[in-house]
Amino acid sequence: MPELPEMQALAERLDAAVTGTSLASVQPIQFSALKTFDPAPESLIGCAVTGIGSRGKYVVFDFDRYRLLVHLSQGGRVDLERPPKKTRPKVGVVRFGFTDTGQGSAAGAGISILIKEFGTERKAGWWVLRSGDDGPLTRLGPQPFSDAFEGLLLSSEDRRRVHTLLRDQRFVAGIGRGYSDDILHRAGVSPYTALAALDQSERRALFDAVREILTEGLAAERRRTGGLPTKIGDHFTVHGRWGQECPRCGTTLRRVSYESHEVTYCPHCQTDDKVLADRRLSRLLR
Numbered sequence: 001m002p003e004l005p006e007m008q009a010l011a012e013r014l015d016a017a018v019t020g021t022s023l024a025s026v027q028p029i030q031f032s033a034l035k036t037f038d039p040a041p042e043s044l045i046g047c048a049v050t051g052i053g054s055r056g057k058y059v060v061f062d063f064d065r066y067r068l069l070v071h072l073s074q075g076g077r078v079d080l081e082r083p084p085k086k087t088r089p090k091v092g093v094v095r096f097g098f099t100d101t102g103q104g105s106a107a108g109a110g111i112s113i114l115i116k117e118f119g120t121e122r123k124a125g126w127w128v129l130r131s132g133d134d135g136p137l138t139r140l141g142p143q144p145f146s147d148a149f150e151g152l153l154l155s156s157e158d159r160r161r162v163h164t165l166l167r168d169q170r171f172v173a174g175i176g177r178g179y180s181d182d183i184l185h186r187a188g189v190s191p192y193t194a195l196a197a198l199d200q201s202e203r204r205a206l207f208d209a210v211r212e213i214l215t216e217g218l219a220a221e222r223r224r225t226g227g228l229p230t231k232i233g234d235h236f237t238v239h240g241r242w243g244q245e246c247p248r249c250g251t252t253l254r255r256v257s258y259e260s261h262e263v264t265y266c267p268h269c270q271t272d273d274k275v276l277a278d279r280r281l282s283r284l285l286r
């Protein structure tokens with residue numbers, strides 16, 4: 001699932017590719033993905049792109065009078081098409097065509113951005129808003145690199161488990177299942193500890209780990225070119241690596257499985273050498 005590093009690096013690539021051009025076409029492919037009806041998507045045609053950025057798991061396209069949000073959810077991916085295409089692939093959600101930038105080998109041909117969907121549960125969506133309208137962004141918590149998040153993490157008396165909190169987009173925007181495993185491993189904190197139970201030094205370690213892991217992830221993501229490929233998340237240190245050795249202490253990494261995801265942790269570094277019950281495993285043994 002794309003998280004802050006994937007989204008921010010993707011927004012940087014899209015910004016370099018189309019900021020300064022104008023929107024030439026909108027081709028909805030999967031109609032339920034459009035979450036707004038006013039302004040109409042056609043309003044964007046002819047508008048100049050003034051900048052592209054990311055907030056949480058959204059890509060934010062700013063135009064002179066409008067803004068366009070794209071949420072990739074779990075299985076959303078992006079193709080940068082140069083020259084632009086008109087095909088209607090089965091996995092297609094929507095395609096945006098842009099005028100030519102006048103640069104590069106394909107100058108004159110323009111470029112298109114195809115949003116694709118490979119997920120089954122929560123799906124990619126897009127929103128057309130007027131400038132200044134934050135739409136669904138108002139539901140997002142602070143950015144992980146903000147002072148607001150630092151203050152929240154160091155002082156909150158929230159009793160939820162830290163793994164749950166880090167993935168809650170209203171608590172902090174842009175962290176999901178993958179980086180939360182790596183962050184908690186880096187901080188040496190059990191995924192099942194309540195935030196309220198952590199002392200100041202543990203909270204500081206957790207905050208530092210959030211910044212370090214996301215910064216490292218962003219550096220890795222900035223090595224990509226083009227859109228966002230189907231396979232991502234290959235640079236995690238512990239997420240998805242249960243059964244392998246902990247990169248810090250050599251203990252075998254363990255997991256706790258849920259219906260739709262699993263939490264990976266190191267018993268030595270994070271849970272005082274305790275192996276946590278894994279529901280999937282106990283079901284098989286019963």
Ligand SMILES: [Zn+2]
Nearest residue numbers: 246249266269
């Ligand atoms: Zn370890």
